[in-house]
Amino acid sequence: MGPMEKTPSWKRKWHEYARLMRLDRPIGIYLLLWPTLWALWLAAGGLPDLRVLAVFVAGVVLMRSAGCVINDFADRHFDPHVARTRDRPLAAGRVRPAEALALFAVLVLLAFGLVLTLDRLTIELSFVAVALAAVYPFTKRVTHLPQLVLGAAFGWSIPMAFAAQTGRVPQLAWLLFTVNVLWATAYDTLYAMVDREDDLKIGVRSTAILFGDSDRLVVGILQGLVLAGLVLVGLRAELGGLYYLALAVAAGLAAYQQYLIRTRDPRRCFEAFLNNHWFGAVVFAGIALALLGR
DSSP states (O other): OOHHHHSOHHHHHHHHHHHHTTTTOTHHHHHHHHHHHHHHHHHHTSSOOHHHHHHHHHHHHHHHHHHHHHHHHHTTTTGGGSTTTTTSTTTTTSSOHHHHHHHHHHHHHHHHHHHTTSOHHHHHHHHHHHHHHHHHHHHTTTOSOHHHHHHHHHHTHHHHHHHHHHSSOOHHHHHHHHHHHHHHHHHHHHHHHHSHHHHHHHTOOOHHHHHGGGHHHHHHHHHHHHHHHHHHHHHHHTOOHHHHHHHHHHHHHHHHHHHHTTTOOHHHHHHHHHTHHHHHHHHHHHHHHHHHTO
16 A cells, blocks of 8 residues: 555545645746745835735735646646646546636635735736636637736736835836746746647647747747846836846846757756746845845
């Protein structure tokens, strides 16, 4: 009898729910968290209100988990045919679709309960966040640009953060939101390059398929636009030299990602995708240090 067979059935079920929420793979939490922290620090001009910070950090975990659940629900007929995803709880039949939908609803309601402690504008913006999270998994059926929708979903915390901290959504917030959409499109293209061959077989669409042999070039252009956008953010927010030093390090990380994907080896593409955690962390460090030094 294996270790899972010895575990009580309710513990096995919760283990599968945790896997369905991808709590064992926190990279998605990081990629959603960093731009949220960028926005909170910029909106506050330094350390944000601690209650607002706590709400957004908890909301990031809940909404990323909800997004993973609805994504696997949408992909439950595709995932069994992809090597990397065939052992996911829904694909393997260890969690039923109805359970997944119930879990998604619970997570969204918990996140909404947190948002209700904030101002009216933030509450209104949260409905868009839920819509983007719910729609994204289905866009890969109808467009080769689902990564753009993912970028909007992952970046919508930016206008929400500004609203919660300042009561409005200034131009700086929308500039940062645009930067995040471009960044997410770049790193999720790296992620899609891992599954490109399987996706072609089963009819799932992505930017990796759309870009074809130009994938590395387009990712490089997107990375350049992200860095240029972050320079504009620094100018508009009047950030100092430490911020631009951080951007130089971030540019080095982008170059390293290009090095990793030079042969398009799926394992290296996945490494490049994961490296974006450090890209986001470095940019946040630059923002925080620049504001601290004022």
